[in-house]
Each structure stands twice: as structure tokens, then as C-alpha cells.
Amino acid sequence: RKEVEQDPGPFNVPEGATVAFNCTYSNSASQSFFWYRQDCRKEPKLLMSVYSSGNEDGRFTAQLNRASQYISLLIRDSKLSDSATYLCVVNIWAGGFKTIFGAGTRLFVKA
Amino acid sequence: DGGITQSPKYLFRKEGQNVTLSCEQNLNHDAMYWYRQDPGQGLRLIYYSQIVNDFQKGDIAEGYSVSREKKESFPLTVTSAQKNPTAFYLCASKRAEGGEKLFFGSGTQLSVL
Numbered sequence: 001r002k003e004v005e006q007d008p009g010p011f012n013v014p015e016g017a018t019v020a021f022n023c024t025y026s027n028s029a030s031q032s033f034f035w036y037r038q039d040c041r042k043e044p045k046l047l048m049s050v051y052s053s054g055n056e057d058g059r060f061t062a063q064l065n066r067a068s069q070y071i072s073l074l075i076r077d078s079k080l081s082d083s084a085t086y087l088c089v090v091n092i093w094a095g096g097f098k099t100i101f102g103a104g105t106r107l108f109v110k111a
Numbered sequence: 112d113g114g115i116t117q118s119p120k121y122l123f124r125k126e127g128q129n130v131t132l133s134c135e136q137n138l139n140h141d142a143m144y145w146y147r148q149d150p151g152q153g154l155r156l157i158y159y160s161q162i163v164n165d166f167q168k169g170d171i172a173e174g175y176s177v178s179r180e181k182k183e184s185f186p187l188t189v190t191s192a193q194k195n196p197t198a199f200y201l202c203a204s205k206r207a208e209g210g211e212k213l214f215f216g217s218g219t220q221l222s223v224l
Binding site for chain 2: 004008032034041042043044045046049087089099101102103104
């Protein structure tokens with residue numbers, strides 16, 4: 001089982017739709033959590049950190065469920081510019097911090 | 112502006128050739144990392160360094176080598192022993208080894224001629 005698993009998609013949605021991505025992690029020693037956005041052949045860029053209390057940044061909402069070991073990202077009112085791959089990232093403490101990346105979920109937003 | 116600079120953006124390697132990818136940062140970060148990304152896959156850790164003159168192997172170090180002679184620089188050499196080097200290579204850094212976010216360079220696409 002992979003340490004961080006994501007649905008690869010692709011998710012094809014129309015503009016204005018709401019779309020949700022889930023990510024599960026297997027290591028209960030996971031310490032911190034992030035969503036990154038990656039455009040084709042570009043570097044990943046931090047979208048938002050994920051906190052247990054949930055956090056929101058404009059149209060984006062991230063949630064963490066430690067008991068079930070998953071995190072989620074909700075995008076409301078999708079824009080064409082949201083088309084990208086969304087990477088779930090988990091920092092694990094294993095005698096030192098280790099950063100584990102999910103394989104990413106592809107999103108295509110259509111006009 | 113502070114950031115991470117990777118060069119070149121595109122690199123071609125001939126059979127049996129060693130090539131070196133450059134990574135320079137002016138963020139005053141202690142920890143630096145090299146990742147490999149293949150299509151449809153997540154980033155896999157090749158090597159990392161937490162301090163000057165020290166580095167550790169990641170999950171896929173075979174066929175690669177690194178050095179960390181200066182805090183700002185962490186070059187990656189893809190040796191002839193790496194039989195499948197075609198991939199997108201990303202350099203990253205963070206302030207210290209810990210749970211903080213990573214800052215990435217813009218990547219190098221390496222292809223085999």
C-alpha cells in the first residue's frame with residue numbers, strides 16, 4: 001500500500017462546478033499536511049497547508065481527519081485556470097522528517 | 112528576489128555520459144533535496160542534504176551522486192549507471208529539516224539521445 005494515495009482522475013468539470021479531492025495516508029506518525037498545485041512540466045507550488053480545524057482560502061477549503069487518516073481539498077466555483085494536478089503532501093516523523101508526495105489528481109475545468 | 116534556480120531547463124544525455132544538473136538557492140535554507148518525477152507518478156526522493164558537507168540517500172539514489180560544498184549549491188550528477196534517466200528533476204529546499212513547506216526550483220527535463 002502506498003504511503004499517500006490519491007485518486008489520479010482526471011476530473012473533468014464545467015466552469016462554476018464544485019469539485020472535491022481526497023487523499024489518504026497510512027502512517028499515523030504523520031505530522032503536517034499540504035496541498036500543492038502543479039502545472040504541466042512546472043514545479044509544484046504550495047496551495048495551502050491543512051489543519052485539523054479545517055482552513056479556507058477563498059474558493060479553496062482543506063480538511064484533515066486524523067482519525068480516518070485522510071485529507072480533502074474542496075474547490076468551489078471552478079475556473080479554467082484551476083486546471084492542474086493537485087498533489088497531496090504529508091510530512092512524517094521517522095527519526096527525522098520525511099516528505100511523502102501523492103501521485104496527484106488531474107483536474108480539467110471546461111468552458 | 113530569493114528563490115531556487117535550476118539549470119539547464121532541458122538537458123540531453125548520450126549513452127554512457129555523466130551529466131550534472133545545477134541547483135542554487137539564496138534563501139539561506141539549510142536543507143536541500145533532489146526529486147525525480149515520471150509521468151503520472153509522484154515525486155521520488157533521490158538525495159537530500161541537511162547541512163554543508165553532509166548528504167543522505169533517498170529512496171532512489173542508485174545511479175546518482177551529489178555534493179554539498181556550499182550552503183547555496185546542491186548539484187546532482189546523473190551517472191552512466193542510471194539506465195533510465197529520462198525524467199523531470201526537481202530541486203527543493205526548506206529552512207531546516209522539519210515539517211515546514213518545501214520551496215521548489217523550476218525543474219530540469221532530462222532526456223536520453
